[in-house]
Amino acid sequence: MSENVTAMPRIGDKAPEFKAVTTQGPINFPQDYSGSWVILFSHPADFTPVCTSEFMTFATLESKFAEANCKLVGLSVDGLYSHIAWLRTIKEKIEYKGMKDVEVKFPLIEDITMEVANKYGMIQPGEATTKAVRAVFFIDPKGIIRAIIYYPLSTGRNFDEIYRALIAMQTADAFSVATPADWQPGDDVIVPTAGSCGVAKNRMEGKEGADIKCYDWFFCTKPIAKETVLKTVLNK
Numbered sequence: 001m002s003e004n005v006t007a008m009p010r011i012g013d014k015a016p017e018f019k020a021v022t023t024q025g026p027i028n029f030p031q032d033y034s035g036s037w038v039i040l041f042s043h044p045a046d047f048t049p050v051c052t053s054e055f056m057t058f059a060t061l062e063s064k065f066a067e068a069n070c071k072l073v074g075l076s077v078d079g080l081y082s083h084i085a086w087l088r089t090i091k092e093k094i095e096y097k098g099m100k101d102v103e104v105k106f107p108l109i110e111d112i113t114m115e116v117a118n119k120y121g122m123i124q125p126g127e128a129t130t131k132a133v134r135a136v137f138f139i140d141p142k143g144i145i146r147a148i149i150y151y152p153l154s155t156g157r158n159f160d161e162i163y164r165a166l167i168a169m170q171t172a173d174a175f176s177v178a179t180p181a182d183w184q185p186g187d188d189v190i191v192p193t194a195g196s197c198g199v200a201k202n203r204m205e206g207k208e209g210a211d212i213k214c215y216d217w218f219f220c221t222k223p224i225a226k227e228t229v230l231k232t233v234l235n236k
């Protein structure tokens with residue numbers, strides 16, 4: 001690895017610390033977010049169309065993420081005045097897919113030195129050397145990185161998936177389970193693999209927990225009602 005390249009943070013790492021200037025004032029990350037989930041995401045550039053569609057979507061969904069105890073923080077390598085002008089343009093001029101008068105209330109970090117972007121591996125030179133890729137870091141209330149998604153410059157993010165992944169991780173934590181492919185609240189969850197053949201056999205024979213269903217010894221599920229998930233993770 002060359003001297004200028006920082007190791008990219010990985011799932012399970014502590015979120016790298018930084019202080020930054022944002023459209024909502026200075027932040028001390030991740031300390032300021034202790035006790036909340038936070039999605040730290042980067043976009044390539046202000047005043048670009050894909051990023052505009054993403055910011056309008058994220059701003060529209062901000063309260064939904066807040067209900068799940070999750071705050072949003074954006075970043076690009078543009079300066080503060082560019083951020084402010086772009087967000088004002090979005091609010092005053094852009095109407096897109098039924099979204100209009102959209103105010104971005106979450107902080108957008110200015111990172112003209114690329115210090116934060118480099119710390120988080122958001123500059124991926126094969127894609128662009130002067131812009132951040134579309135990175136999404138899910139950071140838990142203890143400041144641990146729990147998931148990372150990267151998209152190229154050309155591809156806008158899927159916000160249903162970002163929200164789904166957040167709720168899935170919160171559900172996994174709250175109920176000590178895992179979630180299968182395409183899981184949504186109300187779908188069956190995966191129970192930890194049985195530690196011994198006896199337990200697995202009991203499960204296969206339906207003797208352990210009437211609601212547990214086993215597809216084989218290593219693959220057992222159980223239902224958790226949607227209301228239970230929502231009450232636990234969303235307090236609803």
Ligand code: BEZ
Nearest residue numbers: 044045048049050051153
């Ligand atoms: C966009 O947000 O539209 C965009 C930004 C950088 C490169 C390509 C597209």
